[in-house]
Structures are given as structure tokens and as C-alpha cells.
Amino acid sequence: MSETAPQPKTAAANPPVQPIGSNLLPSDVVRISATKDVPQPDRQLTKVAKLIDVSKCIGCKACQSACIEWNDTRPEVEENVGVYENPHDLTPNMFTLMRFTEWVNPETDNLEWLIRKDGCMHCEDPGCLKACPAPGAIVQYSNGIVDFIHENCIGCGYCVTGCPFDIPRISKVDHKSYKCTLCSDRVAVGQGPACAKACPTQAIVFGTKEDMIAHAEERIEDLKSRGYANAGIYDPAGVGGTHVIYVLHHADKPSIYDGLPDEPRISPVVEGWKGVTKTAGLAVMGVAAVGAAIHGIFARANKVAEHEEHEAEKLVQSGDGNGGTV
Amino acid sequence: MNIDLSRRGFFKLAGAGVAATSLGAMGFGEAEAAERAHVRAFKLATTTETRNTCPYCSVACGIIMYSKGDVKAGETAELIHIEGDADHPTNRGTLCPKGAALKDFVHAPTRLTKPRHRAAGASEFQDITWDEALDKIARAMKDDRDANFIQTNEAGVPVNRWTTTGFLAASATTNETAWLTYKTVRSMGIVGFDNQARV
Ligand code: SF4
Numbered sequence: 001m002s003e004t005a006p007q008p009k010t011a012a013a014n015p016p017v018q019p020i021g022s023n024l025l026p027s028d029v030v031r032i033s034a035t036k037d038v039p040q041p042d043r044q045l046t047k048v049a050k051l052i053d054v055s056k057c058i059g060c061k062a063c064q065s066a067c068i069e070w071n072d073t074r075p076e077v078e079e080n081v082g083v084y085e086n087p088h089d090l091t092p093n094m095f096t097l098m099r100f101t102e103w104v105n106p107e108t109d110n111l112e113w114l115i116r117k118d119g120c121m122h123c124e125d126p127g128c129l130k131a132c133p134a135p136g137a138i139v140q141y142s143n144g145i146v147d148f149i150h151e152n153c154i155g156c157g158y159c160v161t162g163c164p165f166d167i168p169r170i171s172k173v174d175h176k177s178y179k180c181t182l183c184s185d186r187v188a189v190g191q192g193p194a195c196a197k198a199c200p201t202q203a204i205v206f207g208t209k210e211d212m213i214a215h216a217e218e219r220i221e222d223l224k225s226r227g228y229a230n231a232g233i234y235d236p237a238g239v240g241g242t243h244v245i246y247v248l249h250h251a252d253k254p255s256i257y258d259g260l261p262d263e264p265r266i267s268p269v270v271e272g273w274k275g276v277t278k279t280a281g282l283a284v285m286g287v288a289a290v291g292a293a294i295h296g297i298f299a300r301a302n303k304v305a306e307h308e309e310h311e312a313e314k315l316v317q318s319g320d321g322n323g324g325t326v
Numbered sequence: 327m328n329i330d331l332s333r334r335g336f337f338k339l340a341g342a343g344v345a346a347t348s349l350g351a352m353g354f355g356e357a358e359a360a361e362r363a364h365v366r367a368f369k370l371a372t373t374t375e376t377r378n379t380c381p382y383c384s385v386a387c388g389i390i391m392y393s394k395g396d397v398k399a400g401e402t403a404e405l406i407h408i409e410g411d412a413d414h415p416t417n418r419g420t421l422c423p424k425g426a427a428l429k430d431f432v433h434a435p436t437r438l439t440k441p442r443h444r445a446a447g448a449s450e451f452q453d454i455t456w457d458e459a460l461d462k463i464a465r466a467m468k469d470d471r472d473a474n475f476i477q478t479n480e481a482g483v484p485v486n487r488w489t490t491t492g493f494l495a496a497s498a499t500t501n502e503t504a505w506l507t508y509k510t511v512r513s514m515g516i517v518g519f520d521n522q523a524r525v
């Protein structure tokens with residue numbers, strides 16, 4: 001194979017068509033779901049980030065179109081119920097979704113139309129990966145990308161519960177979990193995400209995390225000079241920072257942007273399961289291996305009754321999680 | 327077989343697993359991923375690039391069409407992807423949601439690829455050749471212009487207006503094509519002249 005691709009710096013470039021060596025390799029993985037002692041990579045890739053400036057977004061959804069086209073997903077055509085969200089939620093075929101909020105600013109009595117591009121935040125400390133019981137179904141690369149390896153996914157849906165942003169979605173067709181990849185296949189050849197390239201207002205930009213923070217700071221200064229005193233960056237420390245970051249004009253109130261968590265962190269339940277999930281996951285796989293009807297199990301596994309949720313929480317809180325005395 | 331694997335079930339299994347057996351005994355010596363980490367194969371590798379202009383509106387964004395197979399080399403080309411052209415001065419790689427979804431427009435089963443004609447009173451469209459279509463259009467235009475062209479107004483001032491036929495042109499053209507279209511249409515006196523995305 002020919003030369004190795006450079007590391008990406010921007011999304012505003014035309015992808016190569018000549019064969020080029022991938023620059024995002026199995027050896028660049030720093031964390032693997034349900035796997036301890038991941039060998040430390042011999043190099044550290046430059047951390048990347050996608051910056052979404054909600055103050056520049058016009059809600060056109062070019063990013064959604066570009067994501068569908070690049071990933072060859074095909075969200076179902078749904079019914080118009082009188083709202084702008086389309087589709088109605090993230091789906092296994094729609095990795096990013098514009099969420100619209102009409103908010104009356106109590107200080108000015110102005111109606112503000114808040115538009116936020118929702119999707120995986122690529123957490124430095126990913127709750128999905130920590131909750132996942134299937135070895136190798138979720139990996140994190142040293143540049144910060146959290147990616148799903150679908151062949152290893154058992155469709156249990158724990159990643160959905162583990163994610164502080166409620167992002168992954170389980171396909172009813174193949175019972176695998178799907179979410180934004182940060183276009184890992186483009187990043188691997190030195191390109192930026194399809195959504196960032198397409199965005200006509202450049203509300204979405206992509207580059208090294210360092211560059212994106214610097215760009216965000218410029219934007220925040222500009223917003224402050226226009227009267228948005230609380231403009232700021234959303235790069236939440238509770239999940240170790242993220243590789244998808246926002247510029248918010250009201251950074252003091254993230255939740256007004258359609259429920260963006262004010263202080264996201266991994267649920268203590270997930271942190272508590274850590275010890276047992278791996279064992280439990282393997283037990284499931286054992287059952288599967290002796291010839292259980294895989295579909296039956298995994299389709300059912302998604303249904304967690306609310307009382308069970310509470311019991312699990314109690315268990316973890318009482319420190320009884322590993323005792324098996326349920 | 328009816329295993330209700332709720333999360334609680336997982337806790338039970340986990341407990342049982344630790345108490346009654348070891349993972350080793352169950353046949354899982356080392357927990358390892360069945361499939362190594364990998365990203366999706368880069369789908370544009372070895373495709374043919376063709377520069378073009380988005381057909382939707384008169385912003386006329388530059389696009390690159392990626393196909394498997396090269397028409398210039400006498401092969402059939404299968405279009406697999408379209409994205410904005412970062413070298414194009416109009417859009418620098420960006421696209422609107424329509425432009426970003428162009429691949430599906432090209433592949434749409436309902437896309438019009440040849441002239442069709444619905445005869446007066448008929449309910450169905452029929453395929454016709456370009457020659458037939460152009461002849462029909464020319465005939466209809468000539469007849470209408472001969473009958474309705476207004477050479478002078480009531481005060482006798484020459485106006486050369488033809489108000490009974492309209493012309494709908496494409497917006498996404500080069501300046502040269504746009505100039506030619508404009509001259510052709512206006513020289514016949516047509517007043518109603520527009521395109522699908524006037525800006
Ligand atoms: S493409 Fe850019 S402007 Fe359009 S909805 Fe997406 S983020 Fe907003």
C-alpha cells in the first residue's frame with residue numbers, strides 16, 4: 001500500500017481517491033469495552049474535535065443530509081407532526097439530529113429559537129464504553145474518537161443507559177447499536193467529518209482539539225461583544241471533556257438547548273456495574289454459545305422494567321452489587 | 327426458549343457466575359474481542375472524480391461526483407457519492423441539505439430522464455424522442471407567437487411583447503449559458519421568464 005494518510009486538520013478539503021494507508025489503526029486504541037489491560041499504544045495521535053457553534057446554526061440540516069449520504073444510512077420517512085425535528089429522534093440510521101427549542105429569554109422577553117445539533121459527544125470518559133459488557137464492541141482511539149465495532153456488539157442496549165447524552169440507538173433489524181462515528185473512516189485518511197464539510201454557515205468546524213478551543217474562544221469573544229454576556233464553551237469536565245464541543249450563547253444554562261445536560265457525568269450505577277458487567281456479559285455470551293436463540297435473548301434484553309432499574313440502583317448504592325443476593 | 331435477560335437477571339447471573347463456577351470453566355479463559363478495532367473501509371478509494379455544478383439553485387455550488395468506473399475510459403460509471411468541492415469559490419466544499427443529498431436525486435426512481443408528453447385530454451404521459459419534443463415545442467411557440475405577439479401598444483409605440491407564453495429555464499448554469507438563454511428568450515419578446523430558484 002501507498003503512503004500513510006496525514007492526521008486531519010480540517011474538514012474543508014477534498015478527500016483523496018488514490019489508495020492511501022489508514023492513519024487510525026487497531027494499535028491506536030486506548031480503551032476497549034469489557035477489556036482490562038489494553039496495551040498502551042506506542043504513539044499518541046493528535047486529539048481532534050468537532051466544534052458546533054449553535055449561534056451560527058440556521059437549522060438547515062445539511063449536516064443531517066451529509067451524514068446520511070456519507071454513512072449510507074437511510075432513515076425512514078416519517079409523518080410530519082408539526083415540529084421541525086426530522087426524524088423525531090436519533091435512530092440507528094440517523095446519527096445526528098437538529099433539535100429546536102423556542103425559548104423566551106426572561107431578561108429580554110425575546111423569543112429565541114435555539115437550534116442544537118445533537119449526536120455523540122465523543123466523551124474523553126465514555127459512559128457507553130464503560131457500560132458495555134461485550135469485549136471490543138466499543139473502542140476509543142487515542143485521538144478521542146469513540147467508535148462501535150458492530151461485529152462485537154450483542155445489542156444489549158447498556159451503552160444507551162450508560163451514555164449521559166442518550167445517544168446510541170439499537171437497530172431492530174440487526175440488533176446492533178449505532179451512533180455517530182465522528183466519520184472515523186474519513187479521519188483515518190486525513191479528512192474531517194462529512195457534516196462539518198457540508199455545513200454552509202460553518203457552524204460546524206473540525207480540527208485538532210487545541211485549534212477548536214482557540215476558535216471557540218474567538219467566537220465567544222465575538223458573542224460577548226454582541227451582548228451575549230454568558231456565551232461560553234461546552235466541553236463538560238464531568239465526562240473528562242468531549243471531542244464534540246459546543247459554543248453556546250447561554251453557556252450558563254445548557255439545558256435550555258433541548259435538555260443538553262448541565263453537568264453530564266456517568267451514572268454511578270454504570271460506574272458501579274463496571275466490575276460485574278464484564279462477567280455478566282460473558283455469561284450471556286456463554287448462554288449464546290451453547291445454542292440459545294440469540295435474537296430472542298437480545299431483543300428482550302433491551303426491556304428493563306423500571307422497578308428493576310431501581311433495584312439495580314439500590315444494589316449498587318448499598319455496595320452489594322457483586323454479592324448476587326438479589 | 328424464553329430467557330428474560332433483564333439487568334436484574336444480569337446481576338443474578340453475575341452473582342451465580344462468581345459463586346458457582348469460574349469463567350474459565352465456562353470456556354472463557356481470556357475475554358477478547360472477536361473482531362479487532364477497525365474503521366469502515368474508505369469508500370472513495372479508487373473512484374473516479376467528476377467536477378460538476380449542483381443543479382438546484384442559482385448559487386450554483388461546485389460538487390464532486392465520485393463513481394466506480396470511468397465513462398471517459400468507455401466503462402459504465404456507477405455513482406456512489408457526491409460532496410461539495412472544497413476548491414470551488416462559490417461554496418468552498420459546503421452544500422445545503424438539498425445539495426448534500428444529491429446522490430439520491432440522481433438515483434431517484436422517479437427522476438425524469440427523457441422527454442415525456444401528455445396529450446390534451448389524456449391521463450397518461452408517453453415517452454417521446456427529443457426531436458419530437460423540440461418540434462412540438464417549436465410548433466406551439468410559433469403558432470402562439472404568430473397569434474398573440476404585440477408589436478405596438480395602444481399609443482403606437484413599439485413594445486415587441488409576447489405575453490402568452492412563459493419560459494422556465496434552469497438556474498444552475500454557467501454565466502455563458504445564462505447569457506445565451508436570456509438573449510434567446512428576450513429576443514422573441516417573452517416577458518414571463520423565470521427559473522426554479524431565482525435568487
Ligand atoms: S449544516 Fe450547519 S447550519 Fe445547517 S443545521 Fe447543520 S449545523 Fe446548522
Ligand code: SF4
Binds near residue numbers: 033132137138154157
Ligand atoms: S448494545 Fe450492548 S454490546 Fe452493543 S455496544 Fe451497546 S452495550 Fe455494547
Ligand code: SF4
Binds near residue numbers: 119121146165168
Ligand atoms: S456521548 Fe454517549 S455514546 Fe458518545 S462517547 Fe459519550 S457516552 Fe459514548
Ligand code: SF4
Binds near residue numbers: 095183196
Ligand atoms: S461526524 Fe460523521 S457520523 Fe458523525 S454526525 Fe457528522 S457526518 Fe454523521
